[in-house]
Amino acid sequence: MDKKSLIGLGLIAVILGVWLYLSGPTKEQIARNKVIRDSIDLVQRKQEIIEANRLYVRMKWPTIDVSRRSVEETAAAILNIIQEHER
Numbered sequence: 001m002d003k004k005s006l007i008g009l010g011l012i013a014v015i016l017g018v019w020l021y022l023s024g025p026t027k028e029q030i031a032r033n034k035v036i037r038d039s040i041d042l043v044q045r046k047q048e049i050i051e052a053n054r055l056y057v058r059m060k061w062p063t064i065d066v067s068r069r070s071v072e073e074t075a076a077a078i079l080n081i082i083q084e085h086e087r
Contacts, residue, residue, distance in 0.1 A: 062081050064077050064078065064081070
């Protein structure tokens with residue numbers, strides 16, 4: 001290849017790169033897609049929680065709400081469940 005061909009290919013690559021950059025998704029499209037993905041993820045998480053709770057009930061496994069408990073309080077609750085089960 002001669003020097004002119006290489007320069008031409010380089011210019012084409014630059015033009016293509018600029019075109020791809022400029023024709024990419026807008027910030028609004030990216031934000032809209034993120035909102036849609038987040039809402040789908042939320043629905044999937046809720047469904048997984050429902051299915052897990054059904055499994056726990058079916059298997060008669062105890063559950064502990066740890067959302068407002070410290071690690072120590074959670075450990076104490078687990079020990080209480082173990083002690084009740086041993087009786």
